[in-house]
Amino acid sequence: MLxxxxxxxxxxARYYTLGELTDNTKDIWIVMxxxxxxxxxxILQFEELANSGSLLYAPxxxxxxxxxxxxxxxxxSWMTKEDRESDIKxxxxxxxxxxxxxxxxxxxxxxxxxxxxxFSQGAATLSRWLTLxxxxxxxxxxxxxxxxxxxxxxxxxEFRQTEIHQVFASNDPYYKSDFPDSQIQLLKNAGFQPxxxxxxxxxxxxxxxxxxxxxx
Numbered sequence: 001m002l003x004x005x006x007x008x009x010x011x012x013a014r015y016y017t018l019g020e021l022t023d024n025t026k027d028i029w030i031v032m033x034x035x036x037x038x039x040x041x042x043i044l045q046f047e048e049l050a051n052s053g054s055l056l057y058a059p060x061x062x063x064x065x066x067x068x069x070x071x072x073x074x075x076x077s078w079m080t081k082e083d084r085e086s087d088i089k090x091x092x093x094x095x096x097x098x099x100x101x102x103x104x105x106x107x108x109x110x111x112x113x114x115x116x117x118x119f120s121q122g123a124a125t126l127s128r129w130l131t132l133x134x135x136x137x138x139x140x141x142x143x144x145x146x147x148x149x150x151x152x153x154x155x156x157x158e159f160r161q162t163e164i165h166q167v168f169a170s171n172d173p174y175y176k177s178d179f180p181d182s183q184i185q186l187l188k189n190a191g192f193q194p195x196x197x198x199x200x201x202x203x204x205x206x207x208x209x210x211x212x213x214x215x216x
Contacts, residue, residue, distance in 0.1 A: 006086060013094050015059040016040045019050030021106055026053040027113045028103060030137070033058065034120025034145070036067050036075030042119070048207040049216065055106070059098055061125075062091060078125040091125065092133045099135040113138040119205050120145045120174075131156040141165040141215055144172055144203050147183060153190035164194040167213050172203050 016039050019025070029049060033042035039060035046056050061076035079087035107114045116137045118126030123145025130140055131151055140162050153159060164187065168180040180198055187194045197213040210216045 011062060013062060015057060015098060016043050018043050018047060018056040019054055021055050024053055025055050025110055025112060027115060028107050029054050029056045030116040031056060031058050032118040032122030032125050034122050035077050038076055045205060046207060057103060059095060078121055088128055092129050095129045096133045096135055115139040117141040117143060118145055119143045124148045131159055137162060139163045141167060143167045143205055144169055147186055153187060153192065160192060164192060165215055166194050166196045168198045169202050170198055170200050174203055
């Protein structure tokens with residue numbers, strides 16, 4: 001008889017930083033990449049923030065895959081539909097470990113805010129982490145991505161203490177035209193009041209667009 005089993009193992013997770021912690025550091029940003037992206041490349045899109053006094057962390061999804069076919073460029077993913085509950089548990093524990101061991105102590109010592117941004121698949125990852133995990137951030141931005149659809153956000157009242165932004169693209173090829181309204185309503189139905197912004201463009205992110213959205 002076929003039986004499925006699970007055994008916890010130790011993984012080595014990779015993350016990148018950009019910027020330096022000094023007496024003048026104004027805030028910390030945790031940025032989460034999308035499907036088939038690598039954290040080291042993704043974080044470079046926020047170099048302007050680092051140059052203006054922010055310290056950035058970019059954790060990388062625990063699963064890697066070839067972007068096309070079975071060779072060539074490699075990307076990372078936070079999860080797939082296969083054994084998804086185990087993948088979610090693993091990355092929530094991983095992100096909590098990074099947060100409490102590395103990020104929060106620096107923020108408390110320097111009395112600075114922690115912000116988190118999830119792009120594309122990283123948006124769903126961020127929403128699960130901030131509800132299922134133990135970490136709390138000052139500001140959470142869900143950018144060109146869906147909130148996790150299998151959570152009842154009303155069950156997580158502490159999440160309401162976070163300033164929430166939802167940012168959408170006017171010509172995002174991955175989502176239908178009613179996507180922004182449905183995402184905003186998802187949180188409003190749970191008692192949240194997210195700030196929303198739709199920019200003219202596609203499935204992309206930049207510091208310039210973050211400025212337009214009033215996030216930085």
